[in-house]
Amino acid sequence: MALNFVLMLTEQDRTIPDAIDVYEKLSVDELRLIAFKDVGTDPHMAKDLTEAAHTxxxxxxxxxxxxxxxxxxxxxxxxLDLGVDRVVGTWRPSAAAAFAGNDSIEYWPFAGAMSGSPLVLDSSPDELATQAQRLSATDGVAGVVLMPYRQTSYDPVLLMKRTASAANVPLLIAGGVRDAAQITDIAAAGAWGFTMGGAALAQRHDDPASVTQRVSEIMRLSRQASPDAS
Structure with a gap:
């Protein structure tokens, strides 16, 4: 299974104010997944960005x-108003129930207890495995999200492997992914994909073309790290 890359148009847990401009200048046909956050965006910008991506x-x-x-x-x-394809949030049974009857939007809750801003993961490997198993057996949950690089108590690879092996739905790795070694570890752990935001967008003000270059490089690394890569 190929490792999926989700480009987050975000920095410091907020949607970047120039998200649409960055998206319109992006030239990577291979990129299939983008994301943004509710914080830092307004409904009009979010609607325009969603429609542009779907087009x-x-x-x-x-x-x-x-x-x-x-x-x-x-x-x-x-x-629901925007008609996005996936929504990621803290685990809420009512959200799972709401999206269980929606054929267009998938609900992907975070695994583990988190606190602070930016969010920090506070769960052990055993706790994550137990919750991932429970969440993935819940109607309305299409995937699980883990933030193994947003903590310092455990080996991130161990957290990913334990969570991926316990979950019966795809696992998305989010937060703090920055380099090739991490991408390789994410693929080897059995994750469905990963997100990257600030690390891909950092040079955009000085060099607008840097986002396309960086995303192209990340896509190449993702292909190389995929278990089915030749």
């Missing part, structure tokens, strides 16, 4: 960075 044949993921109950509820409604 280009790409899937759109909305991550709900506002972890309050009200924020998660509003984010789920935003996902």
């Amino acid at each position: 280009d044949g790409r899937s759109v993921l909305l991550e709900l960075a506002d972890t309050s109950d009200a924020g998660q509820e509003a984010g789920c409604q935003l996902a």
Whole structure:
């Protein structure tokens, strides 16, 4: 199975203000997945970005960075209003129930307990494995998201392997992915894919072409790391 790359049009847990401009200048036909967050975006920009991506044949993921109950509820409604393809948020049974009857939008909750801003993962390997197994058996859950590089207590590879082996749905790795070694580890652990935002966008102000160059390089690394790569 090929390793999927999701380009996050975000920095520091917020959608970048120039997300549409960056997207329109992006020239990587191979890229199939983009994402942004509810924090830092307005409905009009989010709608324009979602429609542009869908017109280009790409899937759109909305991550709900506002972890309050009200924020998660509003984010789920935003996902429905926009018609994105996937929504990522903190685990809420009511969200799973709401998306269980939706044939167009997939619900991917975070595995593990998280706190702070930016979010930090607070769960052990055993806790993650138990929750991943439980979540993936829940109606309405299409995938699970893990942030193994947003903690310092455990080996990120161990966390990924334990979570991937326990889950019966695809595993997406998010937060803190920056280099080729991590991409290789993510693929070897059995994850479905990974996200990258700030590390791919960091040079865009000085060199707008850098985003296309960086995304092309990440796509190449993803192909090389995929288990089915020859």
